[in-house]
Structures are given as structure tokens and as C-alpha cells.
Amino acid sequence: GYDLWLRYPKAEGTALSTLSSHATSIAIAAQGDTAKVARDELIRGLGKMTGVNPTVAGTPQAGSIWLATPATDPALASQPVKLDGLGDEGYLIRTVTVNGNPVTLIAANREIGLLYGAFHYLRLAQGGGSLDRIDIRSTPKIKLRLLNHWDNLDRTVERGYAGQSIWDWWRLPEWKGPRYTDYARANASLGINGTVLNNVNAKPESLTAPYIAKAAALADVFRPYGIKVYLSARWSTPVELGELKTADPLDPQVAAWWKAKADEIYKAIPDFGGFLVKANSEGQPGPQDYKRNHAEGANMLAAALKPHGGIVMWRAFVYAHDNPDDRAKQAYADFKPLDGQFADNVLVQVKNGAIDFQPREPFHPLFGAMPKTPLMMEFQITKEYLGQSTNLTYLGTLFQETLESDTYAKGKGSTVAKVIDGSLDGHKLTGIAGVANIGVDRDWSGSIFNQADWYAFGRLAWDPELGAEGIAREWAALTFSPDRRIVDPVVRMMMGSREAAVNYMTPLGLAHIMSVYGHYGPGPWVDTLDRPEWNPVYYHRADAQGIGFDRTATGSNAIAQYAPEIARRLAKVSTTPENELLWWHHVGWDQKLSSGETLWDSLVHHYDQGVAYVQGMRQQWAALRPYVDADRFKQTETFLMMQEQDARLWRNACIAYFQSISKRPLPAGAAAPE
Numbered sequence: 106g107y108d109l110w111l112r113y114p115k116a117e118g119t120a121l122s123t124l125s126s127h128a129t130s131i132a133i134a135a136q137g138d139t140a141k142v143a144r145d146e147l148i149r150g151l152g153k154m155t156g157v158n159p160t161v162a163g164t165p166q167a168g169s170i171w172l173a174t175p176a177t178d179p180a181l182a183s184q185p186v187k188l189d190g191l192g193d194e195g196y197l198i199r200t201v202t203v204n205g206n207p208v209t210l211i212a213a214n215r216e217i218g219l220l221y222g223a224f225h226y227l228r229l230a231q232g233g234g235s236l237d238r239i240d241i242r243s244t245p246k247i248k249l250r251l252l253n254h255w256d257n258l259d260r261t262v263e264r265g266y267a268g269q270s271i272w273d274w275w276r277l278p279e280w281k282g283p284r285y286t287d288y289a290r291a292n293a294s295l296g297i298n299g300t301v302l303n304n305v306n307a308k309p310e311s312l313t314a315p316y317i318a319k320a321a322a323l324a325d326v327f328r329p330y331g332i333k334v335y336l337s338a339r340w341s342t343p344v345e346l347g348e349l350k351t352a353d354p355l356d357p358q359v360a361a362w363w364k365a366k367a368d369e370i371y372k373a374i375p376d377f378g379g380f381l382v383k384a385n386s387e388g389q390p391g392p393q394d395y396k397r398n399h400a401e402g403a404n405m406l407a408a409a410l411k412p413h414g415g416i417v418m419w420r421a422f423v424y425a426h427d428n429p430d431d432r433a434k435q436a437y438a439d440f441k442p443l444d445g446q447f448a449d450n451v452l453v454q455v456k457n458g459a460i461d462f463q464p465r466e467p468f469h470p471l472f473g474a475m476p477k478t479p480l481m482m483e484f485q486i487t488k489e490y491l492g493q494s495t496n497l498t499y500l501g502t503l504f505q506e507t508l509e510s511d512t513y514a515k516g517k518g519s520t521v522a523k524v525i526d527g528s529l530d531g532h533k534l535t536g537i538a539g540v541a542n543i544g545v546d547r548d549w550s551g552s553i554f555n556q557a558d559w560y561a562f563g564r565l566a567w568d569p570e571l572g573a574e575g576i577a578r579e580w581a582a583l584t585f586s587p588d589r590r591i592v593d594p595v596v597r598m599m600m601g602s603r604e605a606a607v608n609y610m611t612p613l614g615l616a617h618i619m620s621v622y623g624h625y626g627p628g629p630w631v632d633t634l635d636r637p638e639w640n641p642v643y644y645h646r647a648d649a650q651g652i653g654f655d656r657t658a659t660g661s662n663a664i665a666q667y668a669p670e671i672a673r674r675l676a677k678v679s680t681t682p683e684n685e686l687l688w689w690h691h692v693g694w695d696q697k698l699s700s701g702e703t704l705w706d707s708l709v710h711h712y713d714q715g716v717a718y719v720q721g722m723r724q725q726w727a728a729l730r731p732y733v734d735a736d737r738f739k740q741t742e743t744f745l746m747m748q749e750q751d752a753r754l755w756r757n758a759c760i761a762y763f764q765s766i767s768k769r770p771l772p773a774g775a776a777a778p779e
């Protein structure tokens with residue numbers, strides 16, 4: 106699994122002859138570090154696929170791949186291609202004629218576009234299809250496409266399920282192992298262009314000179330791949346390092362401290378990206394400790410970074426006691442009034458939903474509600490609540506569902522994707538982040554199928570309107586083989602897998618009923634934690650009458666945080682989408698749903714469907730034994746077996762617990778919980 110989707114397997118038959126005639130040499134005049142890694146990746150990939158390394162030439166000839174920028178290749182001007190609109194990172198790939206010979210041109214305004222184009226070409230080459238008459242143009246729709254590592258300085262990873270952190274802080278900055286380069290290659294192959302190295306629950310030490318030097322060493326490795334380094338900053342760093350008595354953002358000493366810190370960082374990392382900040386959330390310090398608001402805090406940091414071109418990503422994941430009736434309402438309550446007050450190099454980073462990366466959550470009400478502020482999406486790639494390393498729960502469908510949700514902020518069609526790509530409100534500074542699922546495990550992500558979540562995040566960050574299914578097909582072809590006998594069943598398994606997890610964990614809009622510490626396995630009965638909103642009973646609210654969280658006007662009225670079109674729909678059970686029902690309503694056990702079943706019967710059936718889907722995946726996978734190598738086959742086979750155990754446990758525990766409250770008999774045919 107180490108090679109991820111960059112396996113470059115040996116081609117055979119027509120695929121081999123196609124490659125051998127279309128990619129015999131690489132013509133490249135550009136000399137920068139990024140052009141070199143583009144060239145080297147093509148040599149590596151094509152060499153492995155054909156068994157013969159392509160030669161490198163200064164000028165294109167028959168069978169060349171020609172990597173060209175206008176600055177280095179005057180001959181580009183005579184080709185019928187237009188680079189306008191490709192920007193700094195876009196590229197085109199086109200079959201052109203040079204001296205009467207067909208040549209594959211990869212052209213871009215900047216070398217990074219050549220690298221992205223080279224990876225695109227290698228994707229095509231691995232697909233085994235025709236390489237004639239290629240005509241592709243591609244530009245990223247979102248500017249900042251980042252991984253967020255929740256990696257601690259002691260190499261533990263918060264919510265990480267793939268082993269220790271890949272950042273070997275102890276041996277940095279001197280030792281820069283090859284894994285860093287492979288990390289950069291994998292990310293660049295998807296267009297990811299930034300990485301936040303350390304946990305949002307940050308330690309002050311991460312901004313001290315030794316750690317700045319370590320971050321600088323990583324930045325040096327990543328730079329040719331177009332990847333910038335960012336750091337999470339702890340609000341109280343100057344106080345905890347013993348350098349100031351206060352962290353009040355309006356105190357001039359504090360502003361001066363951060364300015365000096367930014368200057369120090371930029372001396373070591375001239376293209377440093379900026380800070381990610383979790384403030385006044387889950388016990389983290391922040392400007393509210395000094396009675397200042399989030400904008401005052403973010404803007405002070407932004408001013409320190411601004412002269413260097415850096416940005417602040419200020420997280421909206423906040424909850425404390427100011428909305429005792431509903432945790433889901435706090436981010437909107439705190440941030441919406443600040444729209445228009447943030448400096449122009451601040452993005453507010455918003456989780457996809459208002460609670461916390463649940464198997465299904467309605468989109469966050471801040472999307473569409475802050476038109477004057479660039480909102481950055483935060484997805485979780487690591488599967489904290491979706492079965493962690495072992496469950497096969499492809500997240501592409503979850504990402505897509507959020508991105509295509511309609512906020513109605515400017516009428517129908519105001520999707521979340523359009524909010525974050527800036528097109529809805531005309532923002533140029535745009536961003537998307539994924540909390541990484543990467544660790545030192547040999548396969549990087551804890552399982553082969555978890556690699557697909559990293560892949561899907563990267564592809565959607567480049568273009569949030571790409572569909573999850575197309576991405577799954579691409580990933581399966583690159584990871585296993587383009588053979589449809591493998592791709593079709595693998596994609597089928599993946600596409601329903603997240604819905605299956607919703608069904609066996611939190612069907613019909615339930616949320617946050619996981620075991621409270623590890624967030625793995627069921628725990629809907631827990632009611633003993635100090636804060637009400639930490640307890641699962643707070644979320645499901647099951648009682649003798651029914652189940653679900655009333656967020657309408659008779660309850661917390663969280664629906665009022667959404668556009669009127671949405672709020673109206675959510676106000677009534679009959680017009681609420683069934684898959685979000687219990688998120689918005691407390692529904693009677695005997696209430697009839699559109700299926701004609703009662704809520705109670707439907708709940709039980711959803712749990713059963715979840716288990717049945719996992720059984721189905723096991724069967725589909727078993728049939729793939731002849732097509733998949735033994736190691737990867739066995740890992741997935743074992744993990745699916747474990748997933749069925751998990752699904753059954755969830756089903757049995759939740760049905761037994763909820764039945765103890767509903768006091769309803771199981772529907773006909775449903776097995777009694779074991």
C-alpha cells in the first residue's frame with residue numbers, strides 16, 4: 106500500500122504498445138526545481154509502466170511529452186493553444202504537431218502547472234486507454250487546498266488511526282527521510298498545495314526557534330511540489346513562553362510580539378503560508394478571555410502576517426456555554442455578527458456540519474450566512490466517527506453531499522461549493538482543508554480503502570463539483586487495476602458504504618451517540634459527563650413519546666439560522682428529508698413515515714440495512730480474490746469481517762437501548778438484539 110495511487114504497474118498488450126509509441130521521450134527546457142520533479146515523475150512513472158526509461162531531450166520529437174511554459178519555450182507561441190485563464194496553477198494537455206510529428210504537449214504558465222499536468226498525464230497513462238488527440242484544460246477552483254495534521258510534537262496524532270505522526274521532530278531538521286518526498290508527491294498528484302503541520306490543539310513550543318527550523322526543513326522538501334507549510338498557533342503562546350504577561354489582542358505589546366514572531370518565521374520559511382487557530386473552543390485560550398471577539402483576535406495575527414503575504418485560518422468550531430439550549434447554534438451566534446469585520450487575509454474555517462464530523466450532518470448554517478467573509482471548508486478525512494481505520498466508509502459521498510447542498514443564500518443554486526469556491530460572493534481568497542488520515546503505517550492511512558478518502562478530498566479540493574463516483578472509479582483503477590471486473594464492484598461497495606455506516610450507527614438523522622471517549626462503537630446511554638452537550642443522551646433525547654432533537658420553533662429553533670426556504674421546509678416533519686429527521690425533530694415512536702412504516706419500525710429496519718450492506722460488501726470482496734494481490738486482499742477481507750462485527754454491535758446495542766425506552770415490539774422479521 107505504500108505507493109498509494111502512484112503504483113505505475115507494468116503495462117501489457119495494447120496498453121504497453123500505446124505507451125511505448127506515445128511516451129518515448131520528455132522534452133523540457135524549464136530548469137526550475139518544480140520542472141525537474143515533473144520530469145522525474147514522468148521518467149519514474151513511464152519507466153515503470155513500459156520497462157524503459159524515456160529519454161530527455163531539449164526539443165520535442167515524435168513520441169515526446171513536451172513540458173513547456175511560455176517563459177522557457179518560445180516555440181509554444183506557434184502552437185494553437187491558449188494559456189489565458191489557466192492562472193498560476195492550471196495546465197493543458199494536448200496532442201499537437203511539431204515538424205509533422207504528433208507530440209503530447211503539457212503547457213502551463215508556471216512550472217507547478219507542468220507538475221500537475223504531468224500527474225494528470227500519468228493518470229491517463231495508467232488507465233490503459235487511447236493517448237491520441239488529448240485535449241484537456243484544468244484549473245483549480247479553490248485557491249488554498251490544505252491538509253490539516255492534528256499531529257502532536259510527541260508524534261501522537263489526535264484522532265489519528267494510522268500510527269504515529271510522519272513528522273519525525275526529533276531527527277528534524279537534519280534528517281529528512283524519503284517519506285517526506287513521497288508525501289509531497291502524493292499530495293501534488295492531487296493538487297494539494299499546503300499543509301498545516303501541527304495539531305489545532307497547539308503547543309506553544311511549536312512556535313519556538315527549534316521547531317521553526319524543523320518546519321523550515323520540511324518546507325524545503327515540499328517547495329518544489331508547490332506545497333506550502335502552515336502552523337497551528339496557540340493563542341496564549343507569548344504568555345506561556347514567559348515572554349509576555351498578557352495575550353490581549355488589543356495590547357500593542359502583544360501585536361508587536363506576533364509581528365516579531367512572524368518576521369522570525371519568514372526569515373526561515375520565506376513562503377510560509379500562515380496560521381491556523383483554534384481559539385475559545387474546548388478549553389483552548391483565545392481573545393474572548395480578554396473580552397475581545399474572534400475578529401479582533403484574527404485581525405491582530407493577520408496584521409503580523411500581512412507584510413509577508415501570509416494568511417490566518419480562524420476556526421469557527423467553537424462551543425461553550427453561551428447556547429445552553431443547543432450546541433449546534435453557537436458558531437453562527439458567535440461569527441455571523443462579525444461578517445465584514447475580518448481583515449482581508451483572514452479566512453474563517455468552518456466544519457462541514459454544526460456539531461462535529463458526524464456520519465451525516467446537515468450543512469453548517471454559516472455557509473451562505475457570511476457573504477463578506479471568505480469561508481473555508483473543513484472536512485475530516487480521518488474517520489473519527491466513521492469507523493476509524495477499519496471500517497470501509499468511503500467519504501467521497503459525504504463530501505459531495507455537503508458541497509452540493511443548497512444554502513439558498515442568493516436564491517436556488519447557491520450551493521456550499523459556490524460559497525467556498527468564492528463564486529457566490531466574489532471572493533478571490535478561497536480555501537478548503539481536510540483533517541489528514543496520515544501516519545507512519547506502511548499504507549499511510551490505516552487501510553487501503555482509507556487512501557481513497559485522502560484521494561477524494563484532494564480531487565474535490567481541485568474541483569468541488571467532481572462527483573464522488575467518478576473519483577472512486579479513478580482511484581480504484583489506479584489502486585487496483587483499470588479492469589472493470591475489479592473497478593465496478595469496488596466502486597459499488599464504496600458508493601453505498603457511508604450510507605451503510607449512517608444506517609448501522611446513526612440512522613434517520615441521529616447524531617453523536619458514539620461511545621464518548623474513543624468515538625468508536627455505540628454509547629447512546631451515556632449521561633454522566635460533566636457538560637450536557639458531551640453526553641449522547643443530549644443528542645438523541647429518546648423518551649417514552651419519541652426520539653430526536655427538536656430544533657424547530659418549539660425547541661432550540663436552530664432552523665432559524667438557515668435561509669427562509671430551508672427553515673420553512675424543516676419546520677414540519679412532513680417536509681423534512683427523512684435522512685435528517687431526528688436532527689430537526691422530536692418524533693413520536695408511532696409516527697408514520699413516508700415509507701408507511703412507523704418511526705420505530707423504520708429505525709430498526711435502518712439498523713438492519715446497515716448490517717446487511719456490510720455483509721454484501723464481504724461477499725463482493727470475496728469474489729475479487731482472483732484479481733487482487735494477497736496482502737491487500739487479506740487486509741480488506743479481515744477489516745470487512747471486523748466491520749460486520751462492529752455493525753452488529755451497533756445494531757444490537759442501539760436497538761436494545763432504544764427499545765428499553767420506546768417499549769415497542771420489534772417489527773415482524775427483525776431479529777431480537779443478541
Ligand code: GCU
Pocket residue numbers: 263264305306383387422461489
Ligand atoms: C473534535 C475532536 C477533537 C478535536 C476537535 C476540533 O471535537 O474530537 O479531538 O480537537 O474536534 O476539531 O478542534
